Amino acid sequence: MTAPQVDEVPAPPPGPGVVAPFAAPPRDRDMKSLWIGLGVGGLVLAICCVGGVLGGGFLVAFADNLTRTQVADVVRGYLGALQTQNFQAARDEYLCAAEQRNHSVGWFKDHYGSSPVVAFSVDEDEVVIQQDIVVPAHVQQRGRVERLMEFTMSQEGTRYVICGGVE
Template sequence: MSTPGGYPDEPFAAAPPPGPGVTPPFTAPPVDRNRGGLWIGLGVGALVLVLCCVGGLAGFGLLTVGGIRQLETQATEEVSGYLDALEAGDYDAAYSHLCSDLKRNLTSTEFAARQRDEPQIMSYRIQQPQVGNTVIVPAEVRYEDGTSALRRYEVRQEPGGQELRVCGNI
């Protein structure tokens, strides 16, 4: 059945007119027959990945070496402070450089009495610290009686803190 103008009852979709600028609804993507660009891109990506990994490892190595050097410097400064105080006869200052384990077993008065019984330090020369499970700082110590000895000071980090302290003479 038709309507009074001769049109059918149901509308229909007309095909687009032919001509320029008209495209079908879904076009096929262009095909690149040359895969050289793909391989160059993958190669550059792999090179960047390798460089990032090498850079990360180098950075980690530098961080580790820097941390060890900082530990050596702090340990050397702590032993120097301890020996400077002993050399000056300032036993309270020397006692402050001891770790809490030693201080628990030895009062400052007992420490001062023991140090007065020892020969007085005239000079010292600190050698290269040895970093392992513990930090050992060797020092060549000369006494007022003319003797000298190689002393090895164990240095540890205090629990709950960042400070290093002298924890013994090995």
């Protein structure tokens, strides 16, 4: 009996159900389905990119409008407190710490006690958002000509406060 050589592959045993020791040869791919798949993938990618750009633009516009509304509301609250002569609230709720140090409640009584604010208007569309946020307001005091006041805003924590333009 001779030992089988290493290079020889034994023949399959005879009989039904015998499988050859190799797989079927690969078939050529259909190039049409490849190009359809690539086209659909490219279209989905383009839609995602356009959607991302548009979504980012809408997000920036929404944030800008939200900021304009918030700072305008702060100025409205401040001028409303001056109109009702609630000087403590005008100082404590709407001014930054530096402005609170510069303007006591007595200062407000001196400047607005005898000539209170009788009317004011704040237009959100006129708010300037650049390096500083500036909110213009048309203010009418009793016995005085209507004037334009410009309030510089800053952010303390999560809220906006007036930190300039208090006269």
